[in-house]
Every structure is written in structure tokens, then in C-alpha cells.
Amino acid sequence: MGNSLVQMKNIAKSFSGTKVLKGVNLELGHGEILALLGENGAGKSTLMKILSGIYSKDSGEIYLDGELCHFQNPKEAQNKGVAIIHQEMNLCNDLSVSENIFLGREVMEGLSLNHKKMDEEAQKILDDLGISMKSTELAGDLKVSEQQMVEIAKALSQNAKVLIMDEPTSALSRKEIEDLFRVIRKLRDEGRGIIYISHRLDELRAIADKVSILRDGENVISGDLKDFSIDDIIRHMVGREIQDKFPRILCEKGKEILRVENLNAGPKVRDISFSLYEGEILGIAGLMGAGRTEMTRALFGVDEKTSGKIYLFGEEVKTNTPKDSIELGMALIPEDRRKDGLCTDLSIRENISLPNLDSMKNSLGVLSKELELKISEDTIKSLNVKAKDREMISKNLSGGNQQKVVLGKWLVRNPKVILFDEPTRGIDIGAKVEIYQIMNELKKKGVGVLFISSEMEEVLGMSDRILIFCDGRITGELSREEANQENILKFATRYEEKV
Amino acid sequence: TSDKQDAKDTTAAVTEGTTAAGEEKATEEKAENSGETTVKADKPYKLALITMDSLDQHWVTLNEGAQAEAKLVGVEVKFMSPDTKDDSKQIECVNNAVAGGVDGIMIAANGPDAISASLKEAQAQGIKIVYVDSPANVDAEASFATNNKQGGKTAGEEMKKALEAQGITKGNIGVISTNASTQSTVDRDNGFREAFEGSDFTIEETQYCDGDAAKAQTIAENYITKGVVGIFGGNEGSTVGIGNAIKASGDNKIVGVGFDKSDNIKSLIQDGYLLCTMAQNPDVMGKMGVDALVESLNGKDLKGETVDTGVSVLNKDNLK
């Protein structure tokens, strides 16, 4: 018992009254990789933030190598050898990669910083991870995927005894995930302990030894991973059976709604042409950095287009600003919901209202409280957002529920075309299925759905047709009959041979 | 209207200006040993003194003069000046004084027009008004003011004399003042320029230092670099700045003439960095202001007499 690396004993924590952790236990041994699983809002991140000294626990004990610890701040936890990779990006955009990696632990040379040494060491770690990146680049110039890798490198550089990874792979491509796993295994073999949080259950077998499942801030069960089937895990997480992970429905493909012709926007969007039909879910697969987000951003008028035509219902339209697109009946569920999806300081109600204010005016053109309340209440109910009430500040919602709010504000408009960019990233299986359900509803209503995802299964599972992106171009199109992991990957890696 | 006033007072001031040396002594006597006083208050009147701001040494001295007299006469004088030179604030000070139920107000008008309306309102409530330092365009019981235009002119003439004594009859002359929106300093500026009309001297565009001696000095240093033969300072701050700049330049040929008096200015004159300064007699204004208010409150009609309390030229000789 004493030989376990980490022991957390009935940890409790509540935020402004609401109990988030109700006496949770957790144990991690040396050279062990523990998968910490649970629905959105189960309390995983909170538990880990307590272990890494960011939040203070209300009650309970934490033992490191049998020694009782009370972390007052992240620094203390770091000194005790606890490192964490956060769910949300936490880099200083104005600092270089190496400056970020060594932030708070700068290597000194007498009075002054030893830039050279830090840059070199950082570079070494990056190379280890197999990332092609200069340690002197500005973090702000990196893509989200690369930023995620920097976060990981940063945690690794602390060569901690305990390494916590809160959904490290949610923004990573397969190749990057492979490299990451290689490193994780190496660390395990060095006798370190790793706590690994993820909603990508398919990864687990490849990496985890042990599993521990939370639900609503309580332990459900823990044990050796090999004793659990994926379905068991899901059942324990959501507390009910989920028959169909990808409840795809078939319906008549109608006439063309959206046609994009030769869309160009910067280096990441090159000569894109495709059509989207009524009642169709058009999947878009590709590796991270393929340019899918840029494509949707350009299509929706967020970023500037250099050229290209866009047709809605056969007639050409201009979508130079998001406003245009929205008025034309389009909607975008952005990839990064905290940054682009929500006004995190505003209440759920206000976020839902934001694009719908016109429909909430009364005869005098004045916003009507009644209308607004009704609409927000209805949305919260129909998407069953887990929240204290409609006035809850959206910052404090868990990932899945935030995504539902983003969805909700668009559904009120019942748009003709919806662009989903990684809608299920960082969202638990239960919420995922709910979102798939919603996509189906839309499909039935004859809405055209564009579905970007880096998770191969769900693209395969939900799409009627799949476009594959690589280097900002469409490198292939597959009907769902032809589509399978192999040929998608084939197209997704069809880079232009650089001359 | 204010011009007419000027004209009327000019004569008086000139005499004052010329009898500078003696006058200065005299007034200082008055200020110090004003043991006995001619007037006595029938009732313990409540008076308000509202100057342009409550910071310049000038106003502080004026207040001291008033307070000293108030004790002797047996009245209360409340110093209710705005914290900064600002028409709006000064008007509100008048309003506050009225609301505060005073019997009389001594005021140094920031501008001749700005506070007129609120002063009329005050008079409408039977409050007596007396001007100190700078009058406004409303008939008051009396006003004890420096004729600033005349003062500026005297300053100009002093500088001209000194330059000609050096055999300099043309060249550029710099002017530094506190800011462009205070009537009294603007008048001095104009008076100074008037003195040089018809001469071969060219007066530079006025530069403003917001009363900050350091800023004034920087400006003066630039003037000196440009090779001016003389610099005029329109208030205490700018005068000190000019003195320091001339001192720093080590070129005592440059003629510095200023306005107002302070220990700094005096020592700069004694050391020969400044030719002279136009000393007003704020303490006298304060004293006479109180007397006048009390008398008129006692029921005496002062017929709106305007007394030019005069400027006296302070120079090396009469600063012994």
C-alpha cells in the first residue's frame, strides 16, 4: 500500500455551492499508466487540478510516495514532481517555444538567463517527440496541434514523477498521437506514473494499464484495463447502455443546397470545390493542419477569401463576413469553443440569444424579456444542458455543456447549412451521441451538414459522403460504401511531392 | 467694457509703476504691522474668498492678507477657491458660497465674462461682491485689482530700457506664460507686446508652461539657443524658469523680466540673472477687499470704486 506513487483519499470540492467532487479516491503506482475516464463534468479535470496544486481541496488527503502533501500552489506541486498538461491551451503567445517550456524554471547563468542552453534542451525534447519545430518560434504562430505538443513537451521537460495528461490527444493527429504514446511508454518504463484523461476510448488499449471511472464526482469503479470491454467502460461512465455509438440514419438525399467553386484563401485553402445536398452529412477527414478549419473559416467569411464562388440553392452569394453567412442561413460551430464559440463571461441565456436577437424583438423593436427567457429555457431543455440555471456564467460549464450551448444558439435560427468543425472534440461519449442525434434531426429536416472531424470512426460512422483534405486541397472523395480507414489515410497523406 | 476700465486706470498705474521702489517698501510695511485698522464690522459677517485657484503663491498670499484683516475686523473669511484654474469650477464655487449663505464674496475672476451670470445671481440674493486682483464684467461694490495690461507694458518698457542701455535696438524676444486661457496673464502678454510697438524688436510666439517652472525653463533654453536678446515671463512659474535658464546659459546679457514675486525670483534678481519682476501686492488686495466688503455690508456705498493696487518694479537696487 505504501509503495503506491499517488494516493488521493476521499477528496471533496465544491464551486460556489455546487459539489463537484464528493469524496473521490484515486491510486497510481510506479510505472503505471492510469486512464481516468468519465462524462463531461464528471470532475476529472477538477480532481487533477487539485492534485497539481491549482485548486485547493475542501477535504481529503493526498499522499505522494506515502508522504502527506498540501499543495498551496502549482509551484509546490511541481517541486514535488507533479506535472500537468492542461485541457485548455495555456501558453504565452508572445514567448518562444523554449521560453514557454522553461517558464518558471529558467536555467540561469549567474545573474542572467542562459538562453542558449534552454533553446538547445527544448529542441532536444521536441526532437524526442518527433516534432519538426524550432524551439525559437513564437508560440503564438503555432497551430493548435503544435501548441498542444508544446504543452506536452513542457510537462515532459520537468521530468516529473507524476505526469497528468488532461485530454492531450484531443487536438492531435494519428501520427502525433503515435509519437506521444512512444514517449509515454518510455516514461512508464522509467518508473514514472502517468494519469491519462481522454474521451477517445479507442486509444486506451494502446496506452493504459489501469482504468478509473468517475461519474458526477464519485468513483464508479477502477481496475486493470484488460478486465474491461469498451462497452463496459461506456456503461460505467454514462450509467446506462449505449446501443449504437454511431446512430446513423438513412434518408433521401435531396437537391443541392451549397456549392463551393475554386475557393482559395491563403496557403491552407487551395482551389476547393464541392457540393452539399439536402439531408446529407458530408464528412471532411484529414490530418491536423490539413486546412479544414481554414476552409470553413473562409467559407463562412471569418477569414478573407482570395478567390472562389459560393452558390446557395443555385444562386451565387457573397459571404464576406460571418454576418452575411448567418443571414443567408448558414451556421458555424467553431473548433475552439472557448475562444471562438462563447462569450465566456456572459450567461448561457445571453450566449444563446446573441445571434437571435432579431427574433426576440417585440412589435416595438425592443428586446422582450419573455421571448428571450422562453427561447433560452427551451434550448437548455431540448439539448439537456447540465447547468445550475440559464443565468450560469458559461465559463463554468464543462466542455460538453459548453458545446451544447454553442449548438443551441445556432439551432434557434434553424439554418439551412451547418458547418461542424470538430464538434465532439473533448466531449464524452454520452454527449457525443446526443450531438450525433442532433445531426440526424437536422438531416431529417433536410439541412445540409458539413462535418469536420479528426476522429476517423465518427467520420466513417456518421457521414453519407466523405471528402479528404491534405495540404489545403481536396485529395479524394469517397462514398460511405467505399470509405474505410485505409483509403481515407491514403488520401489524407497524399502530399504534393515538393519539387 | 474691460478696455474702458483699463484706460481709466492707466494713469493711476503709471504713477504707481514709476514710484516703484518706495511703494514696494510702503505696502510691505502695511502688510506686516497692520495692527490698527480703520473699519469695524457691525455684525460677524460670513465672507467667502474665491481666487482663480488655491495653489499659486500669489493667491495664498492674498488669502493670508485677507485672513489677517478678517481677524482684526471681526469677520469670518472662508477660502473657497477651486483646486485648479477652471471657469466651470470657479462658477460652482460661487454657487456653493451662495448656498453656504455668505453675506459677501471677494473674487478674482478667472475671466471677465465667465462668472458674470452666477455673480448676478448672487447679487440677486443680496450678496455683496468685491473684486480682488481681476474684475469681471458685473458692477460690484469695489474692485482692488492689478492693471495687468499696464503691468505688462511696464515690464516691456523696463526690458527695452535695459536692452538699449546695452546698445541693443533689435532682435528677437521670447514670451513665456502660464496658459492662453487666463485673462490676467493674457493681458500682461498684450501689454508687454504693446511696449515694443514701433521698435525693431520682434516678439516670438508666446509659449505656455502651465505654471510649471521646469517646463518654462526648457522653453527658455530653446529661446536662448535660438539667440533671443530678452525673455518675458507672465507669471511666477515662467519667471523662475527664465531666471534658471539664463543662469544655466551663463550669458547674463540676455535680459529676463518677470511677473509676481517669490523668494526664488528675488534671489534670481539679486544674483543678476533676472533684470526685474513686476511685483503685485496680493496681501494688500486681500486686506482692502475685506475692508471694502465689511464697509458696504455696514451700509456704506463705495460707488464701485476701482483701485489699481499697482505693480512695483522689483530690481537689484530696491531689493536690499
Add this chain to the structure above:
Amino acid sequence: MKNKVKEILRIRGMRGAITAFVGLVIIYVVFGCINDKVFSLQNNLNLLRSMAKYLLIGIGQSFVMITGNIDLSIGSVVGMSAMVTASLMTRGVPIMVALLVSLLIGLIIGYVNGELVGKFQMPPFIATLGTMFVARGIAYLVNGNRNTDNIASILGKDQGKLFQDAFYYGKILGIYTTFWIAFLIFLIFSFILGKTKLGRHIYAVGSNKEASRLSGVDIVSVIKKTYLISAFCSVIVGYILCAQAGMGNMEAGNMYEMYGVAAGVIGGVSPLGGSGLLLGTFQGALLWQTLENGLNMVGAQVGIQRIVIGVIVVLAVLMDVLVRNGNLFSKKNKQ
């Protein structure tokens, strides 16, 4: 009932407004005890009249602050408006025309602020610092580096009186017009901020520009509008100062932008954007004026005045900050 109170307390910025109100009452009573004339009708009328300009300034600054920006040009626009209005009148231009021209020029400055901050995304602090200098420069130039003469000098006594009464010396229902003007504008803009699309967009932009943009909010035009509103309020204050003095003073409105910030922030408007109520700004302005008025009535030294004002400003906000300690955490990231 209890819930009703809870509801109200949860309105963003309401707590600030209440804090300010309490502070206001305390200060008022304290001064009243030192000098009972503070309670006199006349003084309270003066109080309402003088606070009007801080209220207007505060409203303008609040709109800008709620979008997370700042407007340093306010004071200069006030001065410019006063000078333009007055110097036109002293050139015999009809009152109405003078007012309109002045308004126009003011709005141009506001528009430029909006362009620089909204379109070119310049840091608001520096953009409006620039226009602050420019507007003040214009104030100096319009009448050739001189304060204007009395507006009546050309317009004639009664025209002049008409204008001065309309904006400062006249009374309606026993209260000075100045207050009514400010109060009317207060009501209108409270409505805009609380009950219209623009208002909601202003909060959204202040909370998260990018998310608002992706939700179809035209953030550039929202920002522009806030700066136009700020300029509008400043121009009105310019009229008031011009009517009050019956002339144009080049230095008029000095530092007013700071008073605006103070009024807003004391009233619970977050300078980080996304939250605040004009009701709070109202309290803030009244508190600020009560302070100035009281200190003057008791004849406090400038030094003392400055210190007291400074301490109050800090305390007002500190109290609010400490009260909602919980939320502190969240601010960190934005600040």
C-alpha cells in the same frame, strides 16, 4: 421575494451600483454633519446641476469601457465643443447652427476614434490619447489661441440668455435644466444599453470580440457606435460649460475623461469590458460630485481634497472587488 432580490443582485454590475449608492449616502451624511448647509435645498439643486456633466461624461465613458476600450479624448472634445459653439456664436452664427456644427465636429472625432480602435485595432489608450491632443489643439485654434468673448456680445443679451438658461441657468419643476438634459440622455441610453440589440452587442464585444464576430456581430460598427455616443455626450457637456460661462474657455473639460472613468468604475462598470450598468454610473457621478461639492463647502485644502478623492476612488472599487472575490479568479486571464 428573496429570489427577486437574488435575481436583481445577479444582474451584471448591479452590485457595483449598490456599493456606490451606499458610499454616496455615507459621504453625503458625513459632509452634512460637518456643514449643515450641505443639506440646504439650494446646495442640493447645485449638486444635481453640477453632477449632470459628470453623469454625461460617465455615460459616454461607460459605453466605451463596456466594450473593453477607453476614451481619453473626452475632456478635449468637451473643450473643443465649448470653444466651437462659443466662437461661432460670437461670430453671429445662429445658436442652432452653432450647436449643430459643434456636434458635427465632435462626432467626427468620435468617428475617428472608432475607426482607429475598431477598424485598425489600435490600442484604444494610445489612439484616443492622440485624438485628445488633436481635439485640444482645435479648441485652441478655433478662436486663435484666445478664449472667446461673451456670447451675448454679438447674439444680443436675450439670445444669449435664452441659450444660457436652456443649458444651465433655467429651471423646470424647480430643478435646473442641466440636470433634466442629462437625465433624459441617461434614460435614453439606459434603454439602448439594456433593451436593444446594440446594447446586447456592446456587452458581447466587451466579453469576447472573436466569438461575437463569429456570431454575426459587426464588432467594428459596435465599437464605432460606442465612441460616437461618447463623443455625443462630450459635446453636450461642452454646450453646458459654454452656457455656464457664457463664453468658450480653451482649457474647459480638462481631465474630464478621468472623471468619466471614475464615475463609471465607482458605479461598478468593469474597465475590462463585458459588464456594467448606467444606473451604477449615475451613482458614481453623483458620488464624485458630492465629494467635490462637500470638500469645497467645508473649505478643505486642495491637498486634502486630492487625497480624499484618491482614497475614495480606490476604496469604492476595492470594496466591489473584495465583495465578488469569487469571480476575481476569472478576471485574471483577461486583465
Add this chain to the structure above:
Amino acid sequence: MKNKVKEILRIRGMRGAITAFVGLVIIYVVFGCINDKVFSLQNNLNLLRSMAKYLLIGIGQSFVMITGNIDLSIGSVVGMSAMVTASLMTRGVPIMVALLVSLLIGLIIGYVNGELVGKFQMPPFIATLGTMFVARGIAYLVNGNRNTDNIASILGKDQGKLFQDAFYYGKILGIYTTFWIAFLIFLIFSFILGKTKLGRHIYAVGSNKEASRLSGVDIVSVIKKTYLISAFCSVIVGYILCAQAGMGNMEAGNMYEMYGVAAGVIGGVSPLGGSGLLLGTFQGALLWQTLENGLNMVGAQVGIQRIVIGVIVVLAVLMDVLVRNGNLFSKKNKQ
């Protein structure tokens, strides 16, 4: 070679520094053509001496701005320092003691700023607005609401001269001491910002408070230190003004905080935090002073002066903004 240039350009804020330098040269030459006295040795010596105070102010303000905050109390602390120093000397206190006491009081204000902004997380704008009033109030009080007498009056001529030469009138290698003092401080703080842990943490905090906190940076102490640095610089400027005038002026340092912002921002320091170089601040201060000096030398009217200064401030930043248009995007969210 080309890469070397690229490297340099990628240094945080380097582009701003260069933009400023170019602007500086242009302005200098333009004024020089209007009035060749601008090129005279004496004028250039004066230029370096007068810019020294803006440089110091700029350094302090830059440190604060790089953490994403602002210090409005700078000008008042300058005035306070000048008044305290002078009035102590005129009371016969030995020079050294006077300087130390003044420094101490200044640092206390800086510490309070740090506490309010860092610990209590008050919006920096309002916290330092408060201390701005307080510090100015102290400046008024120390000598009973009047400027001090000449410091020599009690210390005696030679003691006074000693002090005045040390900070203003003396020369070393033909250049005024004022400049050397500022330059020395500039070198020291450039080192701190560029080469030490504190410096690195200052950038980090300004770039992302939360991330820095999670990385174990003690953001409160970092913020405190920046405000202490800012106060320190302001106190030195106070000495300089006191030595220059040979007395204490209660209004000394008015508006300096804005000049500090201008110097920094013109020099490419981002008021949003996270980026900037003191080298840029140096250019910015020099540009600002050259402008003031030039406008003065050509005898421009106040009105014109204000407008030109305003336009330049805007252009300087606008240019920088337009140049790095690409990066704009990322700023949006922070702004």
C-alpha cells in the same frame, strides 16, 4: 546575413523600435531644415538632457505596460518626489537624507499600486488613478500648499550648486549628467528586462497571466516589482526637476504618465502586454522630446503643437499596427 536581419526583426518589439527610429530621424531633419539652430551642438545637448526625463518615465511605464497594466500615478509621484526633496532641503535636511526619504515615500506609492493591482486585482487604470490623486495631494501638503523656496536658501549656495550640478547642470564628457543618469538606469533595466528571470516573467505575465501562474510564476510579486520600478524612475525624475528649478513645484510632472505611455508605445511597447523593448522606449522618448523641442524652436502655436503631437502619436502606432497586420488577428482576442 539575411537570416541575421530576420532574427533581429523577430525580437519582441524590435520592429517598433526601428519604426520609431526612422520617424525620429525624419522629424529631426524636417525641423532642422525649418530652423538650422536645431542642429546646433547646444540644442542637441539640451535635447539629450530634456529627453532624459521622458526616457526614465518611459522605462517605468514600459515595465508596467509589458505586464499588461498601466501606471497613471507616475506624474504625481514625480511631483511628490520633487516637493518632498525640495521642502526637506529647505528645512536644512542633508541632501542625501532628503533624497532617501523622497525615494522611500515614492516606493511606498509604488508598493501600494502593486498591492492593489497585483494582490487585489483591481483594474490598474483605476487603482493608479487613485494613487495619482493621493500622491499629488501629498505634493501639495508637504510644503503647506505652496511651492518651496530656493533649496540654496538654507543649504547654502555651494551645497545647492552641488545638488543641482549632480542632477542637471553638471557635465561629464561634455554631456549633461541628467542624460548619463538616465542612460545608466536605461542600461541596468534593459539588462533586467532582457537577461534576467524577472524580465522573462514580466513578458510572460503580460502575455498570459493564467498560463504564467500555472507555470509557477508568482505573478503578484512580478506585478509589484514593475510598479516599484516605475515609482523608482519617477522619483529620479523628481530629483531632476527639483535640481533643474532649484526648488519644488507642486504641479511638477503633470501629465508625465501620458508621455511615458507615448514614449513606450511609439517605441513599440504593446500596451496589451507581452512585448516591447526598452531600446524602443529610448527611441520613443527621444522622438517625443525632439518633437516638443522642434515645435518650440520653430515657434509653433500651442494649437498647432497639440495637433502635430496627436497626429504623430497616432501615426507612429498606426504604422506599426499596419506593418504587422498579420499578427493583428492574435491580438484581437486579448484586446
